[in-house]
Amino acid sequence: MNHIVDAVRTFILDEFLPGEDPSQLTETTPLITGGILDSLATIKLVTFLEERFKISVQAHEADADHMDTLADIAKLVVSKQ
């Protein structure tokens, strides 16, 4: 799980939060409900997850229920591997 969290954290910091303090992005930071991931950023992240972890994410999974935190995302990825 940790390597998934690290990879996703790095991706989010590079793509959406360049220059921000990595320690502020924890496993429980709200990404969608907190406004960091909007719809465009979410589909960009989905594309990254699919390419990086060779999984397929469904449309109904690209939401706050499944992808609101790094922990949620890691759980989703693991469930599909």
Added chain:
Amino acid sequence: MSAVMSPARAPRVTPTGHASLGRITLPQLAFILVELALLALVIRQFTIESAAFVRLTVLAFAGFAVHALLPLRWRLGAFVLLSLGGIVLVLGLREGAWLMGLGALLIAICHLPIPFWWRVAVLVVVGAGLATMRTAPTAAPWSAAIWPILGSLFMFRLIVYLYDLKHDKESFSLTRVLAYFFLLPNVCFPLFPVVDYRTFRRTYFDLDAAQIYQTGVDWMARGVVHLIAYRFVYYYLTLSPSEVRGPGSFGQFVLANFLLYLRVSGQFHLIVGMLYLFGFRLPETHHRYYLASSFTDFWRRINIYWKDFMLKLFFNPLYFKLRTLGPGRALVIATLVVFAATWALHAYQWFWLRGAVLLAWTDVAFWSILAALVVWNALHETRHGRARRLPGREVPPRERAMTAFKVAATFATICLLWSLWTSDSFGAWFALWGALISSPWSSLRASLPALTVAAMVMAVVGASGLPVNGRVSATRRGAKLPWRTLATVATLAILFLGGIQSVYVKLGPAAATVINSLRSGQLGRTDMALLERGYYEDLVRVDRFNSQLWEVYMNKPANWLDVQGLGLERFTGDFRQKELVPSMGVQTRFGPIHTNRWGMRDREYDRVPAPGTYRVALLGASTVMGWGVADSEVFEAVVEKRLNETRPAAGIARYEILNFAVSGYEPLQQLAVLDKVWDFHPSAMIHVAAGRELLGIAQNLETSLRRGVPIPYPYLQEVARRAGIGTSTDETTALRKLQPLRGEITTWLYGEMVKACRERGVVPILVFLPHIYPGIWEQEATEVMDRARDAGFVVLDLKHVYGKMDGVALRLAEWDAHPNVKGHQMIANGLYDAIVRHAGEILATRETRR
């Protein structure tokens, strides 16, 4: 625009994992209850939204006190009971039972033991059946009041629920489903945020209960502030299109139009805030939408639930399907479909709420232009990214300045776009621009105070709760809880104290008048004028953009006093356009309406009065005709009877008042009525100016020109030529051009009436009769009476005829501001007294028939 990254989200609590879930200490509960008591007082003091909502608030707050102390496992059930109780409280037992029964049927269909798509098909069939009944409300065994609420409960939530039913593996819970569909505040708010089922389920008591409750109180208080700010804009800043005469009023018009949206954001804050009191920690519905810095940002901030609904149902499924075309193409197509669906679903929503499909080209244009702007913005963001920033980090001045510029540009563009959306037609919208271009910029000065106040309202509402950037979740806001709580308590205390009459009257007459108006939930000036026009016309403007007027209309029974439908009127083909059919008798809900053989709503009279008779010809419109009261209750009949009983003037054996009034007649048409009047040999002629005299004159001339009604008066034809208006001139432009000529036309009209009377030895009398509510008539009263006196009328001023009586006690109904029986009695008393007071001018100089 940047988004704020929170340091850490407060830990979520799962139903199985936390012993303290939903618990609150007694001191915490006591504090929340004190806040709620204050909030209830403010809601009652300012009659927030409706009397029904005030009652529902008491139920909800009292219910909360019990709910918060119940074991968690009982609370959802208690919420359902409270919600169903709210339905009965507002709609009554019979109608409430219908609503619940229909709801239960729709929910049951979602769970039929048949394949998913078969269930969808059954729902579509049942929906089509209901839609057919919706178009003919009398076909249903339940009241018409049920439809908007039924529509609001199920039209979108069923779609969301079915979607989640298809994709979720969660076990079914009847209590949860009932709680989701019968949300407590919904019965008072047909326009309701599209609550997502999954979010509804996920966020239920997922945080500390005291924190959730406090956020609910904060949001409800914020909603009240939005609604009071809305009232200020509605009463003091809105203009009708014909009042736009230059850059200043143009700015005021477009700004006020957009600011009226405060009502929706206020209502949604109240709704979601109330749901927080029962543990539903839903997201914000709006987030400082006046401060959006781009079009995508605007879309994300305004009506967030709708955006999420579109994302879930349309954008994501389509984008995921089209990804093979490339991200750019998929993005463009999915976004365009979202906006097309938004337009179509607004029409669908409007059908369920109002019973008619909303199809307007300005609507299509608005959504198309907004779609194009959002697509352009989204593509730009995809290519160049969107800056996100942590709170507390220094923002360079250049970036601040750039953000401020973007906010201003976005706001201005949306204001203009909004004005197109809310216009009746493209012609009406272009007419606004015509006024802007053709007027000098020096006129801007006149509107500067209004524009400044509007900007302040926007700044206060928009900028409350800085920082500007990004959406802030309720969770993170919890970190600032003490300050927010303090702000909420202070706001409520100020509103409560400021709303006490004995306090605000000490602030001076101007401030007291403003606060007094903010406390009322009456229709504003422009909507009241529309309501009055709506008595005689099929209004196209009563829609979501004048939501208060629409709500009033929504409650109006379909078979409300329909004079045309009763067959009481017929077309004349001349300038009067219509008249009453002679010798008719119909029964209405307010009593009988009879016309005599001469086509007057009156008893029978001979054409020539008997010797010793003082005959008065009474001219007017609907109030004078006695709209909404029985034959014997019309003030004319009451005054006639009293004059004959008291005989205030010596030598007059008998008084007759012949009622020539016809509903919808405007002042200019009375000139044509006079031709009929002279056949009855009156001693006096009373023209009743019942408010909006000047406006009615302009509107009547404009309508006659536009409809090609023959105008038999050369003077009026010349005025139309001088103003440069004709059959093809749009209404807004024509009214604007006629505005400076209204006084001149009134003087001409009164002069013609007086001249015609004097040629026949008839006493010309003008009675000024106010409306039961404050309105345009107040601005016109002095001018109208001065012009009448100058023309030679005996003026009977009944401006204070209703004394200090509340208009609510005098009106026929919420949707009909004509005076009721009590109102007619007061008019009769006032008119009788005025006649007696002016007996020297009226009765002594009479020419009674010998």
